[in-house]
Structures are given as structure tokens and as C-alpha cells.
Amino acid sequence: MTGDHVPAIITVETPTLGDRSYLVHDGTVAFVVDPQRDIDRVLALAGDAGVRITHIFETHIHNDYVTGGFALAQETGAAYHVNADDPVSFERVAIRDGDVVEVGGTMRVRAMSTPGHTFTHLSYVLEGEEPAVFSGGSLLFGSTGRPDLLGKAHAEELARLQHESAHRLAHLADETKVMPTHGFGSFCSATQTEGTASTIGREKKANTALTSTVEEFVAETLAGLDAFPAYYAHMGPANASGPGAPDLSAPRRADKAEIRRRLDDGEWVVDLRTRTAFAAGHVPGSFSFALDGQFATYLGWMIPWGTPITLLGESAGQVAEAQRELVRIGIDRPEAAATGEPRDWFDEVPATVVRVRFGDLSQVRHHRPVQVLDVRRVHEYRDSHIAGAVNIPLHELLERLDEVPAGEVWVHCAGGYRALIAASFLLANGHQVVYIDDSYALSARAAGLELVTAS
Numbered sequence: 108m109t110g111d112h113v114p115a116i117i118t119v120e121t122p123t124l125g126d127r128s129y130l131v132h133d134g135t136v137a138f139v140v141d142p143q144r145d146i147d148r149v150l151a152l153a154g155d156a157g158v159r160i161t162h163i164f165e166t167h168i169h170n171d172y173v174t175g176g177f178a179l180a181q182e183t184g185a186a187y188h189v190n191a192d193d194p195v196s197f198e199r200v201a202i203r204d205g206d207v208v209e210v211g212g213t214m215r216v217r218a219m220s221t222p223g224h225t226f227t228h229l230s231y232v233l234e235g236e237e238p239a240v241f242s243g244g245s246l247l248f249g250s251t252g253r254p255d256l257l258g259k260a261h262a263e264e265l266a267r268l269q270h271e272s273a274h275r276l277a278h279l280a281d282e283t284k285v286m287p288t289h290g291f292g293s294f295c296s297a298t299q300t301e302g303t304a305s306t307i308g309r310e311k312k313a314n315t316a317l318t319s320t321v322e323e324f325v326a327e328t329l330a331g332l333d334a335f336p337a338y339y340a341h342m343g344p345a346n347a348s349g350p351g352a353p354d355l356s357a358p359r360r361a362d363k364a365e366i367r368r369r370l371d372d373g374e375w376v377v378d379l380r381t382r383t384a385f386a387a388g389h390v391p392g393s394f395s396f397a398l399d400g401q402f403a404t405y406l407g408w409m410i411p412w413g414t415p416i417t418l419l420g421e422s423a424g425q426v427a428e429a430q431r432e433l434v435r436i437g438i439d440r441p442e443a444a445a446t447g448e449p450r451d452w453f454d455e456v457p458a459t460v461v462r463v464r465f466g467d468l469s470q471v472r473h474h475r476p477v478q479v480l481d482v483r484r485v486h487e488y489r490d491s492h493i494a495g496a497v498n499i500p501l502h503e504l505l506e507r508l509d510e511v512p513a514g515e516v517w518v519h520c521a522g523g524y525r526a527l528i529a530a531s532f533l534l535a536n537g538h539q540v541v542y543i544d545d546s547y548a549l550s551a552r553a554a555g556l557e558l559v560t561a562s
Contacts, residue, residue: 112213113237116286117152119143123401123432124172125293129241129286130160131233136211138162139185140231140241141288142175144353144435149179162210164188164202166243166288167228168195168346170256170339171295173437178352188218190227197349202229221245221276223269224252224295226261230276232283239284240307245269246276247290249301251316255332256295256339262332266325269297273316281308294335294404297328333486334502338407338436345437353434358426361417361443366390366452369417369442375410379420379429382527382544388449388457390419395531398425400524403432408502409528410438418444419452460530464545465554468493468517472556478512482520482529483547491547493519494557501525508536519543 112133119128121143129140130152137158142149153160160183163176167190177197180187188208191201202208204220214233221230224244231241244252251273254265283306290300301313311317316324361369370376376393378385379402385395396406398420410416416433418441420426426444433441449457471477479496481488488498499507501520516538520526523544530542545551552558 113235114214114233115156116233116239116284117156118286119148119152120291121172121435122291123403124435125291125296126172126288127286127291128288130156131214132156132158133211133213134158136161136214138164138210138214138216139176139179140164140286141166141169141243142179144173144175144178144350145355145431146175146179146182146352147355149175150182159183160185162186162188162208162216164216164229164231164241165190166230166241166245167225168193168343169288170342171289171293171336172435173342173350174346175350175352177349182352190229192227193347195347195349204229219275221272223254223265223272224289225257226265226268228252228272230272232279237284238280238282239286240276240279241286241288242276243288244295245272245287246285246310246314246316247287247296247300248285248303248305249310249313249315250290250296250298251314251328252289252295253297253332253335254328256335262329263325266328267321269328270316270319270321270324273310273314277307277311277317279307281306281311283307285310292401294339298331333484334500336404336408337502338410338412341412341437350437353439355427355430355434357423358418358430358441358444361445363452363454365443366417366419366445369415374415374417374442376417376419377406377429378531379418379425382523383462384421385527385531386460386462386542386544388459389531390449390453391455391458392535393419393531394535395527397524397527398428398432402429403436403438405501405525405528406433407436407438409505415442417442420444420446421448422446458534460527460534461541462544463517463541465519465543465547465550465556468519468543469554469556478514478516480511480516480518480529480533482518482525487521489561491558491560493551494559501529504529504532508532511538515539515541517541517543519545519547521547
């Protein structure tokens with residue numbers, strides 16, 4: 108970097124996937140790191156800043172979303188920098204460890220090999236008076252990217268490489284800003300990340316990869332790994348093929364007859380409304396995936412890949428938001444959509460869900476036995492659960508429906524979001540369901556329920 112100009116770094120948040128992309132510019136030209144599939148957001152930011160995107164950098168072949176890098180390069184004519192060792196099927200500007208890219212004469216970007224999240228992972232150092240490192244899925248805030256996404260057989264080797272890469276990054280100046288792609292709720296993170304900003308100096312004091320020996324780090328990282336969304340299996344191949352820009356135009360409108368036909372055909376009819384609205388009335392057989400939670404993550408995790416989807420929303424804007432979320436994970440077009448409320452989608456009386464709190468469960472248990480289904484992940488259940496509760500993690504529910512207790516089932520999760528998804532599937536499969544819409548951490552023990560905790 109030359110001169111006194113300090114580049115502007117604009118963070119592009121995708122909170123529902125726990126990811127960040129970055130637009131960096133000098134007032135004239137810009138580069139982008141790890142863009143999401145819906146590139147219109149980045150293009151709008153560049154337009155607002157009055158800058159031209161000339162370079163795009165991928166830290167790795169992503170596992171949790173479909174990249175917008177290839178489409179953005181096609182749209183802007185920018186140089187698309189992808190690791191020379193990544194087996195992609197499109198033309199790219201091959202980049203390797205140590206390569207330096209001058210962006211517009213004022214920004215200097217150096218590639219660093221930082222394997223661990225993948226074998227070919229690169230970080231990018233923006234050099235200058237206010238340095239920053241775009242660390243992708245390598246060094247996160249207090250954590251690192253998980254090392255098992257390429258398969259359990261590679262997890263230990265990648266964990267060791269992750270530790271080595273973190274220490275390589277630690278040689279950067281302490282004031283270097285750390286700008287990761289993953290870690291803000293992303294399942295690509297090995298553990299929960301901390302904070303919203305950091306520097307190399309801070310990470311030296313707080314990051315387990317930099318405060319532990321390699322053996323301690325590997326053991327702790329591997330022991331803490333939990334399940335990750337099933338749709339991840341489709342992201343790498345999609346990204347290696349050079350995915351095009353998404354079609355975000357409005358889906359075809361479905362009337363009542365079509366919604367019924369699609370339900371009868373075993374397709375997914377997805378209700379986007381809030382948990383409260385769904386519980387109060389919904390189309391029988393439809394599934395609740397409210398937009399106010401990790402909508403795409405859980406839908407993508409559970410759906411048999413390729414199943415046609417029809418979206419039901421209160422408004423066209425709600426449907427459009429869902430489309431944007433879905434294209435990010437490679438579900439490109441819903442078959443149809445409808446807006447309004449249940450009476451607009453269905454001629455008969457809407458189905459409802461009994462909605463309660465943990466205090467109601469405690470009271471009922473004094474009078475009669477109640478079957479409790481806990482749909483949190485295994486590690487959550489092991490840490491603490493209601494005595495006698497059956498644990499079937501939400502992402503395993505469709506394959507384990509025969510294990511759901513008979514009779515009336517009270518279903519819960521940590522805060523209510525996953526529990527209603529589960530309740531909607533149970534209702535569609537003929538179960539009698541009571542939905543607990545409450546905070547487990549705040550209310551279960553306070554309600555007087557007997558909890559079993561890890562020793």
C-alpha cells in the first residue's frame with residue numbers, strides 16, 4: 108500500500124448463516140472477500156460508495172453456502188482469485204501462498220496459506236498503516252473453523268494444521284484486525300465465537316489455538332465437534348463448478364387447489380410466519396420454518412435434497428426474504444408461493460398447535476405422566492435435560508419418527524424455534540402434540556422441573 112490513504116472495510120453480514128463478507132475500497136476501486144450468493148447486496152454497497160470492484164478473493168471452497176464470487180466476477184469483470192490448488196471447473200486467477208496483489212495502486216493484498224478448515228485454505232493480509240487479515244475459516248474470534256467438514260478421516264490432521272496456521276497468523280502485527288468469514292453462529296465454527304471484532308493481539312490472549320499446546324487444542328477441538336447441517340455436502344461441489352447469479356424473481360402464485368395437490372404429492376409446503384401465527388392456525392400438513400430464526404440452516408438440514416418447495420408467507424416481502432435465504436444454500440427456485448393467511452390457502456378449518464410454557468409442563472406432571480420430547484442436539488441434552496425426556500435431535504427427526512413416544516407428546520428445544528419445526532412434522536405425521544414455547548435455560552428449573560445435568 109502506498110500513500111496515506113486508509114482503505115474502508117465494509118462488513119456484509121449474513122446473520123442467519125453466521126457469516127460475513129467484506130467489501131474493501133480506497134474510494135475508487137474495491138476488492139471483495141468471500142461474497143455470498145446474493146451479490147446484489149455487494150453491488151449496491153459498491154454503488155453507494157462510488158467504487159468499482161476489480162478483485163474478488165475466496166479464502167476457501169465454502170461448505171456452508173453457495174459463493175457469489177464467480178457470478179460477481181462475471182458481472183463486474185473483476186479478477187477472481189481462487190487457490191491454485193483448488194480443483195475448480197471454471198477460469199480463475201490462480202493464487203498461492205506469498206502472492207501479492209496490488210489493488211488500484213493503493214491497496215496491497217498478500218495471500219497466506221492457512222490450512223485447517225480445508226487443506227487449501229488461504230487468508231489474505233491487507234498491508235499498510237492499519238493492517239487487517241481476512242482469515243476466512245482459519246482464525247476466528249476466540250476459536251477456529253472446524254476441521255471435520257471434509258470427513259472425520261481428515262479431522263485430526265486438519266486440526267493440527269489449524270493450530271499451526273493460527274500460530275502463523277499470530278506472527279502478524281498485534282494491531283492487525285482479524286476479519287473472519289465464519290464464526291457468528293455458523294456451524295463452520297469449531298466452538299462458539301466471542302465478540303464482534305478482534306485483533307491479532309487480542310487473539311494471542313484469548314484464542315484457544317494460541318493459548319494451548321497442539322495436543323491440547325486437537326483433543327479439545329475434536330471432543331467438542333457436533334453435527335453440522337446435511338446440506339453442507341452439496342455446497343463444495345456447487346462452489347467448485349462456478350455457480351451463477353441467483354434468480355430472485357417472484358415465484359408463481361399457488362391457489363388453494365395447487366397447495367392441496369402439492370401436499371398430497373408429498374412436497375414441502377413451508378409456512379414462513381412467526382411461531383405464534385403458525386400455532387394459532389395453519390394449513391394441515393404444512394411445516395413451520397419461521398423467518399425469524401435460522402430458517403435456511405434448519406430447512407436445508409432437514410429437507411431431502413431436491414424436494415419441491417412451496418412457500419406460504421404473510422406478504423410478498425416475506426416470500427422474497429425466504430428466497431434470498433434459500434439461494435444462499437443452493438435451493439434456487441421454489442415451485443410456487445402464496446401470501447395472506449390460512450383462509451387464503453385452505454378451505455377447511457386451520458390446524459392449531461397447543462402452545463404452553465415449562466410451568467404448564469410442571470403442573471401437568473403433578474397430575475399425570477407426560478411424554479417429553481427434547482429436540483436439541485446431543486451435547487445440549489447431555490449438559491442438562493428434563494428427567495425422563497426422550498432426545499431426538501431435530502435434524503434426525505424424520506429418520507427417527509418411529510422412536511417418538513406414543514400418545515400426547517410435549518416437545519421442547521432451547522428457545523422454541525426448533526420445537527415448533529418438530530411439532531409441525533409430528534402433527535403432519537398424526538401425533539398429538541403440545542408445543543413448549545419457552546426458554547429452557549431461564550424457565551425449566553425455575554418451573555420446578557427435575558433436571559439431569561452432566562457431572
